[in-house]
Amino acid sequence: MDRTDADRTDVDRADVDRADADRTDADRAVVDRAVVVGGGHMGSVIAGRLSDELRGAEVTVVEPSADRAAALREAEPRLRVEESYRPVPGAAVVVLALPPAALDSFASGLPADAFHDATVVSIMAGVRLETLVARLGTAHVLRAMPNLAAEVGQSMTMLCPGPGADDDDLARAEKALSAIGEVLVPPDESFLDAGTALVGSGPALVAFVMKGFTDYARRAGFDAAGSLRLTCQVLRGTADLLEADGTSPEELYGRASTPGGTTERGITCLGEHRVQEAVRDALEKTAARSRELAG
Structure with a gap:
């Protein structure tokens, strides 16, 4: 039996209601104006991705260096570039992508209520939430740790709200940072030193x-392009395989290691060289350095 128009309306409305219920707070958040303070590499990447992913949003970059501002205007004509920070009425999100050493000079020149109604997201490594709140004069502050994969929209970003940030702040920050990749909210700020090691320094490690x-591939006779392609696809496929069914790394390499086979030989060699221990030690030293820089 065909549905009547009324039946269709009721069913379609129910589908819409269910879909709306499934949306997260970040999905519902509206970010129609964003300001990125600092037009360096990561700041310009975030601004560009915001412009690409948040259709119709007004994105402004504040870059104090006249030379860098000029270069950014030429490279990204779609972005509005300013050389000094002026509060943008109704700005939903302000991303601070300054060098940490520049925070004091930036904050000292802020007008009163500079971040009125804005959610402030700092990606300045090592600058604690309590410092940000004190220097910026607003409690609506969050810290984030993105990584270089933001360039291709594949960042793994850790996001930590300050004690005065509310649910709307978190939703807006997640909405903005989802433009550069995935977002994970850890239990508290103490996790961000480990995040700096694992997420921030992870791509380089x-x-x-x-x-x-x-x-190895080059020595085996592959050219540079082929060597890189082989390596990237092996890592990409391994990551997808692990994530697809929740397999642990140990389960995966155990499953692939046939007794007496080729993979087992390689795994044994890596174990003899204590590769896993070396990686853990590198991450621990990176996290320790993050804590030192934060004072």
Whole structure:
């Protein structure tokens, strides 16, 4: 039996209601104006991704250096570039992508209520939430740790709200940072030092290990492009495989290691060289350095 128009309306409305219920707070958040303070590499990447992913949003970059501002205007004509910070009425999100050492000079020049009604997200490594709240004069502050994969929309970003940030602040921050990749909210700020090691420095550490793969491929006779392609797809496929069914790394390499086979030989060699211990030690030293820089 065909549905009547009334039946269709009721069913379709129910589908819409269910879909709306499934949406997260970040999905519902509206970010129609965003300001990125600091037009360096990560700041310009975030601004560009915000412009791409948040259709119709007004994105402004504040870059105090006249030379860098000019270069950014030429490279990203779609972005509005300013050389000094002026509060943007109704700005939903302000991303602070300044060097940590520049925070004091930036904050000292802020007008009263500079961040009125805005959610402030700092990606300045090592600058604690209590410092940000005190220097910026607002409680609506969150810290984030993105990584270089933001360039291709594949960042793993850790996001930690301050004690005065509310649910709307978190939703807006997640909405903005989802433009550069995935977002994870840890239990508290103490996790961000480990996040700096694992997330912030992770791509560089992985690339360092990857060089062993590409060097081997080159010595085996593959050209540079083929060596990189082979290595990237192996890592990409391994990550997807682990994530697809929740398999642990140990389960995966155990499953692939047939007794007396080729993979087992390689795993044994890595164990003899204590590779896993070396990686953990590298991450621990990176996290310790993060804590030192934060004072």
